[in-house]
Amino acid sequence: MTEMQFEPKIIAFCCNWCSYAGADLAGVSRFQYPPNVRIIRVMCSGRVDPSFVIEAFKQGADGVIVAGCHPNDCHYISGNQKAATRAEFLTSFLEEVGIDPSRFKLEWIAGSEGEKFASTVKRMVEEIKVLGPLGSEVL
Amino acid sequence: MEASPETKQPEKEVIGVFVCHCGTNIGGVVNCEKVAEIASQIPGVVVSKDLKYACSDLGQEEIRKAIKEKGLNRVVVASCSPRLHEYTFKNCVEGAGLNPYFMHMVNLREQCSWVHMKEPELATGKAANLVKMGIERSRLSTALSPREVTVEPSCLIIGGGIAGIQAALDIGDKGFKTYLVEKEPSIGGHMAQLDKTFPTGDCAICILAPKMVEVARNKNVEMLSYSEVVDIQGYVGNFTVKIRKKPRYVMEEKCVGCGVCAEKCPVKVPNEFDMGFGSRKAIYVPFPQAVPLKYTIDRENCLHFKTGKCQLCVKACVNEAIDHKQEPEEIELKVGTVIVATGFDVYTPTRKGVYRYWEYKNVITALELERLINAAGPTGGHLVRPSDGVEPQRIAFIQCVGSRNLKIANKYCSRVCCMYAMKNSQIIMEHSPDAEIAIYYNDIRAFGKGFEELYHRVREDYGIEFIRGRPAKLTKDPVTENITIRAEETLLAKITEREFDLVVLSVGLIPNPGTAPVQKMLSLPVSDDGFLAESHPKLRPVETAIEGVFICGCAQGPKDIPDSVAQAKAAASAASTLMIKGKHIVEPLYANVNEELCVGCGLCAELCPYHAIEIAEKDGQSKAVVTEALCHGCGTCAAGCPQHAINQLQFTDQQLMNELTAALAAKNSAGGE
Numbered sequence: 054m055t056e057m058q059f060e061p062k063i064i065a066f067c068c069n070w071c072s073y074a075g076a077d078l079a080g081v082s083r084f085q086y087p088p089n090v091r092i093i094r095v096m097c098s099g100r101v102d103p104s105f106v107i108e109a110f111k112q113g114a115d116g117v118i119v120a121g122c123h124p125n126d127c128h129y130i131s132g133n134q135k136a137a138t139r140a141e142f143l144t145s146f147l148e149e150v151g152i153d154p155s156r157f158k159l160e161w162i163a164g165s166e167g168e169k170f171a172s173t174v175k176r177m178v179e180e181i182k183v184l185g186p187l188g189s190e191v192l
Numbered sequence: 193m194e195a196s197p198e199t200k201q202p203e204k205e206v207i208g209v210f211v212c213h214c215g216t217n218i219g220g221v222v223n224c225e226k227v228a229e230i231a232s233q234i235p236g237v238v239v240s241k242d243l244k245y246a247c248s249d250l251g252q253e254e255i256r257k258a259i260k261e262k263g264l265n266r267v268v269v270a271s272c273s274p275r276l277h278e279y280t281f282k283n284c285v286e287g288a289g290l291n292p293y294f295m296h297m298v299n300l301r302e303q304c305s306w307v308h309m310k311e312p313e314l315a316t317g318k319a320a321n322l323v324k325m326g327i328e329r330s331r332l333s334t335a336l337s338p339r340e341v342t343v344e345p346s347c348l349i350i351g352g353g354i355a356g357i358q359a360a361l362d363i364g365d366k367g368f369k370t371y372l373v374e375k376e377p378s379i380g381g382h383m384a385q386l387d388k389t390f391p392t393g394d395c396a397i398c399i400l401a402p403k404m405v406e407v408a409r410n411k412n413v414e415m416l417s418y419s420e421v422v423d424i425q426g427y428v429g430n431f432t433v434k435i436r437k438k439p440r441y442v443m444e445e446k447c448v449g450c451g452v453c454a455e456k457c458p459v460k461v462p463n464e465f466d467m468g469f470g471s472r473k474a475i476y477v478p479f480p481q482a483v484p485l486k487y488t489i490d491r492e493n494c495l496h497f498k499t500g501k502c503q504l505c506v507k508a509c510v511n512e513a514i515d516h517k518q519e520p521e522e523i524e525l526k527v528g529t530v531i532v533a534t535g536f537d538v539y540t541p542t543r544k545g546v547y548r549y550w551e552y553k554n555v556i557t558a559l560e561l562e563r564l565i566n567a568a569g570p571t572g573g574h575l576v577r578p579s580d581g582v583e584p585q586r587i588a589f590i591q592c593v594g595s596r597n598l599k600i601a602n603k604y605c606s607r608v609c610c611m612y613a614m615k616n617s618q619i620i621m622e623h624s625p626d627a628e629i630a631i632y633y634n635d636i637r638a639f640g641k642g643f644e645e646l647y648h649r650v651r652e653d654y655g656i657e658f659i660r661g662r663p664a665k666l667t668k669d670p671v672t673e674n675i676t677i678r679a680e681e682t683l684l685a686k687i688t689e690r691e692f693d694l695v696v697l698s699v700g701l702i703p704n705p706g707t708a709p710v711q712k713m714l715s716l717p718v719s720d721d722g723f724l725a726e727s728h729p730k731l732r733p734v735e736t737a738i739e740g741v742f743i744c745g746c747a748q749g750p751k752d753i754p755d756s757v758a759q760a761k762a763a764a765s766a767a768s769t770l771m772i773k774g775k776h777i778v779e780p781l782y783a784n785v786n787e788e789l790c791v792g793c794g795l796c797a798e799l800c801p802y803h804a805i806e807i808a809e810k811d812g813q814s815k816a817v818v819t820e821a822l823c824h825g826c827g828t829c830a831a832g833c834p835q836h837a838i839n840q841l842q843f844t845d846q847q848l849m850n851e852l853t854a855a856l857a858a859k860n861s862a863g864g865e
Contacts, residue, residue: 064852069275092299099827099828100831100843102830112857
């Protein structure tokens with residue numbers, strides 16, 4: 054690995070019941086994706102405090118994913134709806150502070166969607182490589 | 193959360209790291225020795241080993257030995273997904289005297305070696321980083337103990353159809369107090385309306401009535417008919433239920449069901465049990481086999497309630513059972529478990545649909561047909577068509593009405609319509625051997641035991657014609673009121689127009705309107721199709737996201753009678769398991785309030801999907817109070833607290849931030865350490 058090529062750091066908060074299970078299924082199915090992502094397991098996407106996402110960017114993450122169960126599929130009834138509300142807020146907040154909001158993604162990934170997990174990570178890594186390291190955007 | 197005495201919160205972290213090869217599953221990609229070596233450099237780590245198979249007896253023994261010899265107070269196992277082996281390793285460390293919540297798992301297999309198979313170096317770097325994240329997180333672990341709640345040995349069953357009846361019988365027979373609540377005047381549900389059942393041709397009421405009687409006689413079952421659940425509070429093992437018993441205006445204890453009152457009643461109204469074809473009086477039982485066989489006054493139509501004058505039923509009743517002044521009664525119950533068996537309703541064709549159900553008298557639904565071919569129905573089982581009361585000779589069935597139709601958002605297959613159409617065709621042919629019957633279908637789904645055989649029988653022995661195609665247009669002859677169906681017969685690749693005397697719409701099943709209020713009271717998740725969602729589609733088919741609440745029958749999704757009965761027995765078994773144990777273990781994932789920081793704003797209480805948080809006065813100040821047994825551990829409250837005063841055990845802000853910091857501090861993001 055040369056220091057020259059930019060390798061983005063991506064944090065993915067995954068809910069235990071759907072998205073973390075989806076990430077596990079990606080493994081079981083041997084769907085390959087770039088190793089740039091670090092999964093942080095939470096019980097529900099509703100657990101993700103917007104300040105966690107902001108903190109991740111503060112500490113140098115180039116991209117953050119919050120992944121939860123599909124609408125109406127939340128293990129905790131409505132935690133994912135709360136995650137969605139917070140995501141809206143985060144998107145506008147990031148724009149406000151000069152971070153390209155496409156560095157943050159809310160994704161619905163079911164336990165059966167290993168392929169979707171892998172492709173989400175792949176796409177995110179590619180997009181952020183184009184965007185460059187955090188702070189390189191001019192908004 | 194107090195620590196159990198033998199596992200006091202340790203002062204300083206003494207960490208053991210165990211990196212599993214999982215044969216070649218991890219070891220074939222990740223250099224496990226190197227990962228263990230990198231981890232050994234991290235402050236606080238006193239043991240760092242790679243193991244061939246950590247989950248094997250040998251591997252587990254190695255971990256236990258290290259705990260004892262080195263006095264480990266944190267164990268990090270880097271192996272497969274915690275979703276697979278978390279309990280294995282928790283039990284393992286507990287065996288060595290360490291509180292199980294000091295064990296933390298790092299996922300090196302599903303989320304590292306298996307997804308970076310062609311990049312061993314990067315995978316090794318990432319693995320080392322993942323282990324570091326785990327170590328940093330585990331520093332903040334605390335000793336926890338699962339909480340036990342007692343389970344009341346009683347069950348509430350909502351819905352008195354075949355599923356609810358069967359569940360009540362099973363639980364009552366096991367010796368548990370059972371309350372069977374039914375909103376209609378009689379139990380029995382939709383099954384009581386059916387004529388015969390597929391594929392065997394058993395008479396529905398003949399097999400149902402004995403069960404209805406049996407459940408009424410069961411000493412442990414208390415039947416609350418003509419009653420509705422109005423409130424449910426509490427949690428697994430300890431639900432408080434409020435039931436509203438509607439006034440029958442007939443005293444149940446005095447009514448003997450003789451029916452003299454109904455003979456004298458001057459008011460005739462369409463009988464909803466007969467889908468409006470027959471009539472009943474304003475004082476009535478819905479059908480002769482009703483259980484309980486107690487009369488009910490329909491307040492809306494009763495002349496006494498309308499004019500205050502009529503007293504004919506009161507005069508007729510020798511037992512003085514009629515009481516027009518009866519008030520609704522509220523009953524409060526304590527139960528440990530709940531089974532929701534609120535069933536289905538049939539789909540009602542839309543007013544502007546192509547099938548003209550609302551315009552053409554001779555277009556009827558399948559449930560209406562059931563009453564018209566039923567010996568106990570309004571015509572005594574003699575099939576006549578509504579427009580002129582003449583026996584129809586040419587009959588068409590149209591399948592998938594309200595099912596598998598994206599236009600009305602019912603994508604699902606209702607699972608019973610193919611078979612009931614065949615069954616009803618057979619019954620009609622038995623009564624009128626000269627009849628001509630055609631079934632317009634999309635696909636025939638004859639998947640159950642004996643179903644395919646019935647499909648063959650109706651085609652070969654009864655000459656039922658199967659036409660593949662969805663009708664596009666129905667028109668009515670203004671004189672005869674016969675119906676012409678225009679359809680593309682896809683197997684012939686032809687558009688045909690055929691005339692019939694009667695058209696039966698094979699309407700699908702939709703959730704019963706009675707389900708929604710119960711679903712809201714219990715906060716039960718709903719599937720895409722609108723039916724109640726089970727915990728897991730394969731492995732937890734009768735459990736729900738709410739502990740202690742089970743579902744069965746058509747409340748969970750369209751199904752036939754055998755499946756409803758099987759599921760009812762499963763739900764009864766699952767509820768009984770809880771009640772037999774008498775206690776339930778709750779994982780310590782619940783929210784925890786730091787009262788010094790809490791300002792009592794109540795945002796957490798609003799966010800909680802389980803109503804587990806209340807704002808209470810404590811020493812003159814408002815504070816959030818969590819009912820641990822109600823808390824499911826999602827952490828939504830913790831994420832929303834502006835004061836960071838509420839935290840989730842095992843997933844505290846600080847634990848997650850430690851993980852985050854360790855992830856982002858790595859030298860090389862793609863590789864890691």
